[in-house]
Amino acid sequence: MLKCLNIRWNLLRSLLLFISCLLLLAFYSYLKARPSYALYDNLTRQEREESLALIHNSRGNEKYVYFKQLQGAGFNNQAQEILLFHHLALITSRIYVYQPLVWRPRGEKSHVPLSAFLSGPTKSTISSAVFNEVCPESEIYRVNLRVNYISQWERAVSVLSGNERCIVVTDWIFNWGYLATPGIHTIWPSYQKYLANHFEWSDSVLSIVDRSQTKLRLHSNVHKDGEPYIAIHLRRGDFEGHCESLASDHIGFTTWATLPVLQLSVLLPALDTSNATSITAHCYPSLYRILDAISHQARLHPNVRTLHVLHDGAWDHPLVYLQYYKLAEALKNDAWAKREGWPNGPMVRITQSADVPIGWGEADWAVCVDVELGRRAEAFIGNGYSSLSTQISALRLGDGGRPEDITFV
Template sequence: MARAIGTYELLPTNEDTPLPTPAVQHDRFSWGPRNFCSRLFAFRRARYFLGFILLALCLLIPYRLYERHASKYPPLYEKYHAKELALPQHNPDLPYPEGREGKYLWVSAHLDGGFGWGNFMQELILDAYLAHKDGRAFVFDNYTWDRHGPEYSEYHGHLIPSRIPLTALLAGPIVGGPFPGVDHSPRSVRKEYFDTVCPDPVKIKGNDLIDTYVWGPTTILVEKWLERLELTNSKCIEVVEGSQQMFSLWTFGTTNVLSLWPDLVKSPIITGFRWSPLVEAGYAKNIPLINPPSVTHPSHYGETYPYTALGGLLALQIRRGDFEEHCVNLLNWGANWQGFNRFPELPDQFVAVPGAGTFNISDEARAEHLKRCYPTPGQIADRVREIMQTDAGRNLENVYIMTNGQPDFIAEVKEALRGVKAWGSIKSSRDLIVTREQDYVKQAIDMLIGIRAQVLIGNGWSSMSSNIVMLRMALVDLAPDHHRFWFDLHMLNLLAIAQSLANKIVQVV
């Protein structure tokens, strides 16, 4: 067996071979030119080896420190930005309708600074639609929380990216993809390219028309914008920042926007709509957990696109957070549901609770409003139970909860839903398994799941539900009764009767 000699370790030897003493071994390696050269060579090898180790540590330690530091901050999606800048249409020498002779529309006045993705997406779709109608290349930049500030913003005590490249969220014509079919319209371009090819654009203001025409049919507003763009007689137009959006929040808050639907639904902006590969990858990874296969509903896991319906899946959109206060404001304002939540063929139609928009709101009416805007776990379970009695909801097997609610609230909802039936799976937004980049676009993954669910129960006042319902109506082959809301028409009728009786009593008195 090998034994320790001084501070060295010998290779294994035969037990019958006597081992030299430390002094003898030292002498053997010290005398003679040959042994001296061998010793020197061994020293140099050790030095090189130690140098390599030190170099590796010098490289590894800073990388680990950087990795630990970077993990504390949201991603900045640099590769997405780089790909956007490298779009092939960013070439001034391309022939018309692209290149330096093409026409461009840059809406610098788009939403930012505190508005969520749902509001931003609504406006984005109509801006791109208008540009296409006018034969212009739509100019896009980012999903923007803070346009001019640092790379990171603070939201409810957490850091978020101030600007996310749109290709991290979307694909298709809106963000520079080709138009479907034989449509050879000019492709969308990045703002940076617009600055190059249009150094001196004609500037117009959003409130020139929106203030006048927002309360009428949106088709008229679009016609007026097309006339205005034509009158500028310029290939490069910018709607200046701070001058109001071309399609404001009020555009989407009434049924006026539905006048545009017959044309919008045929537009390549909608027919060519697609979520980004990042979003679709997040969907594909999680859908086996959210909607596990069954005998009744086989797997759709290998099918990311087109956006067909997922049999057996019920999606619930349950807003929390700032909606607690916002729902009260909506009642006091007498606000209607979002326009695209009010297609006339949908079974649940908006009916205001008695006294909405006034100071004469009973406790019963207030409670009914909150039931539709901010439902409790028990009310959520009751509504699901009702939907399951309909033709659209008879074969539901799994539930996905789209929510920004806290874990304890989600746990209460899950427990209430388990009292409805033995579900195969009940998952929520907080159960999604996502990468670091997907974590900051989870709302889009939620929306894709909601679009493909067999039945959706949404919030009528929510822009997120509005976008989901619109895309379900356009892209998914489902009957209108598969799109539902938190709603109780029976209770509303009772409240209306009670309010009417109360008014008659007051008149008599």
């Protein structure tokens, strides 16, 4: 009996020790990931001061717009909406009232300053923290803008071009349903120019990107050292269940992956939204399909022998790393490259998101670094169901990039 109790106690002690180690590891990861409170506090204070200075120096006839904003979704879901809001404000001659990002990368709901990530929408605009100081309640005109998807953009432009000084949009106009329809195609010509002229990362993001290209020896038009590379976004993790839902509802690609100019960029067989199997094949592609997409771009860029893989591997998605290593092994195989018709042999170097030199307190910016490295690559392979992939594709086209250098699996 005593021996049995000792065994149970030893097991319980081992279990408690294991749980304690996990908790310590989680706490360490949390501390390592999050930027200092002082940094975010300083940026929030700076946003307020710059906004007040802009108001103080204004002529008094400026018009403002404050939008109902998506909160708590992934970075690129929030960013694509914010950029569209800023673009809409600019073309209707209004000052954009920007809001914080609602950020949940550490399992918490926290408001972080937008300027920590994106500089463009925080220039010559004002923070929501001072909106009431320039637009008292008595001067605010509240409006719903949502109509049918085809007329949504024109309706928004028409209303915001009016004479009301302070407009608050009370409905969510760029919802996910709208962003997956051809209605957004009317936005693209002006939005492409907006990206070319107004898109800008924060200094923190650009610093990590420059450090990453140096360490990983990735050449681009911005960073001349290193070797040219192809980037691929391997969207896995928790995406499988999401893809099953999309297939069940017969949902097509999202946002800019639906642009007519990019339809020839879709790897054959083309997406058939009436066929759930076709949706699954594009949303959660097999390793063979991913390899076919890489081969397509490798043949178009025979001198590029470096591949950088953007992925969402993490402690709770360890199988992503297994798929990455399987992919890397195949791409470095001489015989396979020869069969695929690669004139200069297999890939020589393969790097990944996990190799990016993210320092203490910099994890919040990792997703931005992935986007920018995809934007700067010689060619890009992405997933038409992913906001990260479509964001990269839009930025590449905004830079004057060629549609043929983009492939959607």
